[in-house]
Amino acid sequence: MDISPRHLRAAYRGGVLKPSDVAAHVLSRLNAADQSGVWISTAKPESVMAAARALDARIGEIDALPLYGLVFSVKDCIDVAGEQTTSACPEFAYVAKDTSPVVADAIAAGAIYVGKTNMDQFATGLVGVRSPYGIARNPHNPDYIPGGSSSGAAVSVATGTSSFAFGTDTGGSGRVPASYCGVTGFKPAPGAFSQRGMVYACRSFDTISLYTQQPDDAYDIYRVLARHDPEDCFSPVDFAGWTEQASPARPLKIATPRLDQLKFFGNVETERLFGDALHRLRLLDLPVTPVDFSPFTSINDLMFFGPFLAERDVSVGAFLDANPEAGVRIVRDLVIGSRKFTAADTYRALYEVKDVQRSLRAFWERHDALVVPTVGTILSIADVARDPLTANFNNGYYTNYASPLGLAAIAVPNAVTGAGVPYGVTFLAPAGRERLLTDLACAFTGAAAQP
Numbered sequence: 001m002d003i004s005p006r007h008l009r010a011a012y013r014g015g016v017l018k019p020s021d022v023a024a025h026v027l028s029r030l031n032a033a034d035q036s037g038v039w040i041s042t043a044k045p046e047s048v049m050a051a052a053r054a055l056d057a058r059i060g061e062i063d064a065l066p067l068y069g070l071v072f073s074v075k076d077c078i079d080v081a082g083e084q085t086t087s088a089c090p091e092f093a094y095v096a097k098d099t100s101p102v103v104a105d106a107i108a109a110g111a112i113y114v115g116k117t118n119m120d121q122f123a124t125g126l127v128g129v130r131s132p133y134g135i136a137r138n139p140h141n142p143d144y145i146p147g148g149s150s151s152g153a154a155v156s157v158a159t160g161t162s163s164f165a166f167g168t169d170t171g172g173s174g175r176v177p178a179s180y181c182g183v184t185g186f187k188p189a190p191g192a193f194s195q196r197g198m199v200y201a202c203r204s205f206d207t208i209s210l211y212t213q214q215p216d217d218a219y220d221i222y223r224v225l226a227r228h229d230p231e232d233c234f235s236p237v238d239f240a241g242w243t244e245q246a247s248p249a250r251p252l253k254i255a256t257p258r259l260d261q262l263k264f265f266g267n268v269e270t271e272r273l274f275g276d277a278l279h280r281l282r283l284l285d286l287p288v289t290p291v292d293f294s295p296f297t298s299i300n301d302l303m304f305f306g307p308f309l310a311e312r313d314v315s316v317g318a319f320l321d322a323n324p325e326a327g328v329r330i331v332r333d334l335v336i337g338s339r340k341f342t343a344a345d346t347y348r349a350l351y352e353v354k355d356v357q358r359s360l361r362a363f364w365e366r367h368d369a370l371v372v373p374t375v376g377t378i379l380s381i382a383d384v385a386r387d388p389l390t391a392n393f394n395n396g397y398y399t400n401y402a403s404p405l406g407l408a409a410i411a412v413p414n415a416v417t418g419a420g421v422p423y424g425v426t427f428l429a430p431a432g433r434e435r436l437l438t439d440l441a442c443a444f445t446g447a448a449a450q451p
Contacts, residue, residue, distance in 0.1 A: 074103055202303075262373070
C-alpha cells in the first residue's frame with residue numbers, strides 16, 4: 001500500500017481508502033522482517049484504530065485537517081504523553097507527561113501516531129548502530145548501516161510503515177539516514193520547530209526533522225507545523241515568513257565545494273555519482289559554481305571532538321554518573337569525555353561560529369543554495385565496527401556544520417550504488433529559504449528520476 005501523503009489524500013478524497021484501512025495495514029506490517037530494529041515501542045493497536053476510526057467519521061473535515069489520515073512515527077528522544085521515552089537507553093526510560101508541541105500539532109492536524117523509532121543512543125552518532133535495541137535494517141542492503149542517529153525514522157518511511165516520520169538533527173541525524181535509505185530528509189533551520197518535549201543532544205541548535213518519500217510532502221508538513229512557540233526560549237520571535245519566502249524569478253545560483261575540498265574517502269563510485277548529480281543540475285539550467293568550502297568545514301570538529309559535545313553532558317551526564325553501567329560504551333565515553341573541555345573552550349567555539357556566520361554573509365548574498373554529497377562514502381556495519389569513531393565522523397563531513405550555522409537543509413536521493421545502497425545529495429541555505437530548497441530538490445529529483 002502506498003501511504004505517502006499525496007497518494008493518501010487523493011485516495012481519501014476519492015473514497016478509495018479510509019484512515020482505518022491504512023492504520024490496519026500499517027499495524028499488520030510492524031512485525032515484518034523489514035521492520036527489524038526499527039521500533040523501540042509501538043502504540044497500542046486499539047488506540048491507533050480508535051484514532052483512525054474517529055478520522056473516518058471526519059472525512060468532511062479533510063480540508064481543515066491538512067495531515068488527515070497520515071500515519072507517522074516519532075524518534076524515541078521526542079515525547080508523546082503516556083508513552084515511554086528511552087533515547088535508546090532502557091535505564092533512562094521515563095513515561096512522558098506531555099507531548100512535544102510538534103507532535104501534538106501533527107495529531108491535531110489529523111495525523112495518526114503509530115510508535116517510537118530506534119536511534120543512536122542519546123542521538124550521539126551518524127551511523128545507526130549504537131543502540132541496545134538492535135540495528136534498524138537498511139531496506140536496500142542489510143549489510144550496510146541505515147545511517148543515524150534517526151535510523152528507525154528513515155527506515156519506517158522507506159519501508160512504507162510511516163507516511164512521514166519525525167527525526168532530529170544536530171549534526172546530520174536528519175539527513176544521513178535519508179541518503180542510506182533513499183528517502184527525503186528535511187531539516188528546517190533551528191527554531192522553526194519547538195524544541196520542547198525532547199531529550200536534547202545540543203539544545204543550542206537541535207531541531208526536530210522530517211522524513212518523507214518526496215521533498216514536496218516534507219515541505220507541506222513543515223508548513224503545517226512550523227511556528228513560534230512562546231514557551232520555548234530558543235524559538236525566534238521573528239519567525240513569521242520563514243515558510244512563505246518564494247524562490248526568486250531569476251535562475252538560481254548554486255555553489256558546491258571546490259574539487260580539492262570534496263572528500264569521498266577513497267570511494268571512486270560515490271565520487272562519480274556526485275559528479276553525475278552536478279551534471280544533472282547543469283542540464284536543468286542550474287549553473288553550479290565551485291567555492292571555498294573551508295568556512296563550513298571549520299565548524300565540524302566542534303561537534304564530536306570539541307566543546308559542543310559538552311551539551312550532551314548537560315542533558316544526560318548526571319544520569320550516566322548515577323548509572324555507571326548504563327549506556328552504550330562509545331556513547332558514554334564521548335559524553336563523559338566532553339568534561340575535558342573548559343568554559344573558555346566553549347566561548348572560543350561560540351566566537352568561531354559567529355565569525356564564520358559573519359564571513360558567510362556575502363556568500364549567501366551571492367548564492368541561493370549550496371549543494372554537497374550527503375555523505376562521502378557508504379559504510380557497511382562491518383566498516384563501522386572496525387573503526388567506529390572515524391566512520392562516524394566521516395559521515396558528518398558534509399553535515400556537521402549546518403545546524404550550528406543556522407542553516408536549513410534538504411537531503412534527497414541521487415543514485416544507487418553497485419551495492420544497492422542509495423546515495424544522495426543535500427541542498428543547504430539560510431533560514432527562510434526552505435521553500436527555495438524544496439523547489440530545487442523537486443527539480444533535481446524529477447531529473448534524477450529520468451533514465
